[in-house]
Each structure stands twice: as C-alpha cells, then as structure tokens.
Amino acid sequence: MKKRDFEEMHEVLNMPGSRRQMLKQSAVGFGYLALASMLSGESLQAAAGPRASSDSMTHFPARAKRVIFLFMKGGPSQVDTFDYKPKLQADTGKELPFDKPRVQFAPTGNLLASPWKFKQYGESGKHVSELFPHVAECVDDICFLNSCHGTNPAHGGAALKLHTGSDNFVRPSMGAWVNYGLGSENNNLPGFITICPTLAHGGVKNWSSAFLPAACAGTPLGNASLSSEEARVQFIENLKLSRKSQRVQLDMIRQMNQDLLNRTGPESALEARTASFELAFRMQSEMPDAVDLTQESAATHHLYGLDETETADFGRQCLMARRFCERGVRFVQITHSNTRVQWDQHGELRKEHPINAKEVDKPISGLLKDLKQRGLLEDTLVVWGGEFGRTPTVQGGGNDGRDHNPEGFTMWMAGGGVKPGISYGATDDYGFYAVENKVHVHDMHATLLHLMGLDHLKLTYRYAGRDFRLTDVAGNVVHDIIA
Incomplete structure (x- = not known):
C-alpha cells in the first residue's frame, strides 16, 4: 500500500x-x-482513577487516614527479634518434637537457639531482642502480631501474597486498593508512593493496580538497587519550558484530545493519559518540596539516623514517608532490601541479621517517635513485616542459618486505631507454627482496610465476570487488636 x-x-x-x-x-x-480491554494498565476503566477523598466514601468511621508500610524484604527471623522462646533456648541442638511442614523450602536440622539476648521493655513488659534496642523503646506504642501465617515458602509467592493477597495471579496491591477506595488527600501528589521498591520477587506487581484503574498504582521513587538519595521522580523539572508555557501546551493537548473524544466517543485510555499529564504538571509544584530533607532540623536528622553511615539510607526513606503523610499521600511503602545482605539468612545469621537490624532499628524508632510528637500517629497506621519468618531449626552444616517459614511469624502495627502495648496471638514453644489467635495474611489485610474505614467484603471491583477484593474469598477482621 x-x-x-x-x-x-x-x-x-x-x-x-x-x-x-x-x-x-x-x-x-x-x-x-475486547482489544481495548487488552490494553492492561490503560483499560476501559483506567481513566476512572481513585475515588474522591471524602469521609462519606468510608463504610464506617475510619481510625486511620493513611498507612506507612515498612517492608523487610527477605523474611526477618521472629525468634531472633520479637518472639521470645525460652524453650528454644533451653532445647537448642535437640530434634524438633513434632512434625515439620509437609512443604518446605529446604531441609532443616535440629533446633537452634537465638544468638541474641532478650529483655523486657516498657510497661507492657514485651520481650525484645538486643538487635532492636531503639524499637524496644517504643513497645508501648506497638501491637505485636506474633501469630501471622501465610501459604507460600518461596520469596516471590510470599511477597505477592503479602502485597496483593494472591501468590499465583496478578492482583492489585493493597496500596492500590486503599487508593481506589479512598483516593488521595492531595491532588498534587500520587495517592500511593513506594520508595526504593525491590524489582525482584514480583517486582512491579507488588505495587501495581492490575485491573484497578491505572491511577491507583504505586508511584515508585527509585528502586532497591539505588541509594535513597537517588529516590526521586525523574524529570520533575522542565528546564526548557516555563510553567506558563507548559500550561499552554497542556491546554492545547487537552483540547485536541477532547475534540477527538467528541468525534469518537469516550476513550478511557486516552482520558487516563490526559489525567496523568495533569498530575505530572501539578507534581512539579509539590514533589520537590516533599523530598527536600534539608528543610528538616539537625535534631530530626539525628532522630532518623541520617548522620550515621549505617542508618542514613533507610532513615531517609522513613523521613520522606513522614513528609509524604503530612502532605496527604494515602499509602506510603518503604522497603529495606539491602542488595548485599537482605533478611534472607540461610547462613551467616550471626553476621548478617545484626547488619540488617542496625540499618533499620534507629530509623523506625525515629519515625514512630516523630509521628507521635507531631500528633500523626493517632491516625497513621504503621505496619512492619516481611513476607514470612524463619525456622527455629537450623539450615546448613554451619549451625548458623534459618530457612523460610510462612507457618508462623511476627508482624506489628502501631498507631491508626490499634491497641498499643499488646502482643496478640502466639506461636508454639519453639516459634515454628502459629497456634493461638492465628492471623492469616488475609486477616491482616481485612484489619488494615477496617482501620481505614473500609469493609473488605464491600470494597470490590468487577473484572472478568466476577467481583474481586483484596481478601479474595477469605479474611476476618481482628477486632481484638482494635482500640
């Protein structure tokens, strides 16, 4: 032709x-x-975007307005951090007196005591490992979930399960669901931001919107292979055009697109692109200020550990998270994913778990203390955890490693309407299985949504002929931890 x-x-x-x-x-x-529906992130629903932010959009009064999710990639060991097991200490070297899971990631041997001492802290008397001396100072503000459990012993599946509620299908992330259900409190910033996310084990799927409107997806700042100093929105400044000239340009593009829509009818993918242009334009006025940590005092930098080599990287993430929350971002995720070490100690547990803990302990404590003194902790839900825990039995021949363990592990929440200073649920005497008041990942999701004023049974989205939700066909709100 x-x-x-x-x-x-x-x-x-x-x-x-x-x-x-x-x-x-x-x-x-x-x-x-059908062709249009195959355009994935630019599907027929893409232009709908998150719902407008309003108290009337909640199913019931919300206890939390925003979420900060502290993701510890790799799987911290619960028996070496926040789940003290005297029996494990006493029986180290012995065989586990009950059956191991039918499906395991790798074979393990006998029981291995924690190499670190535990002490009681606060009025709650919570036992905390010496790996976390700074977080230990905040135990009376924390609700420890010692009976979490999942379904997948592999990093990829378990990470997807934690983030999206599914370990084998592409589903919207919990941040996307919150963004869809509540919208943003600030039209000049995204409703969901993820700082230094990992590109492995699910990668972008862990913060994607999947079949939800594209605007609900997380906006990544940097990635896990970069320093948090490099966690910026690329091209946030236009060095060639003034704001006035950009406004004229965008108005012309919008008019051209509208003329096309008037001729062809609604086209959600095109409308979504136009909306993304507008958000990018508005972000120029607010995003640079939000990530400018030079505005913070030297005392605040010290509180978050920005003046120490080991803690500066994660400290910057935590401080940015607080600044985003102050500016109305609904869901902020920060990821600790030391590309050299991570929390995945199949070996060298004694060497590498302290490195990880050192990097995050002071920044997390600083975040909790800073939120509290600013009055933000009351309506900010802070969630800490990895995709699973570790076995109390030893892996490898060096007597210095633990395997993946989704059968029982610890996560914790603080602020946002949860009861402070409590430990909920329990694992067995050795910390292998959740046995008392078990909290499945779906239950954690249901509870998080509940605290945000959303009924997980009603927050649904019609796709491919059925109604989907974050908790799929499971999940129960853990009412006992709600203040």
Missing part, C-alpha cells in the same frame, strides 16, 4: 460517522472493546 493511500484510508476511518465509529457504537464493535 502506498503512503498516500494509507493516509487517505486513515482519514476516512476517523471521520465522524465513519465505519470505525459505527463499529465502536454498534453490536459488532465487541471486537474493538
């Missing part, structure tokens, strides 16, 4: 009343609709 013939055909097909328009508006246009 000659170029001129192609151009003429293209012009005819796009004329008002053309064959293309007729197909889109008639019964035989189903093929076109």
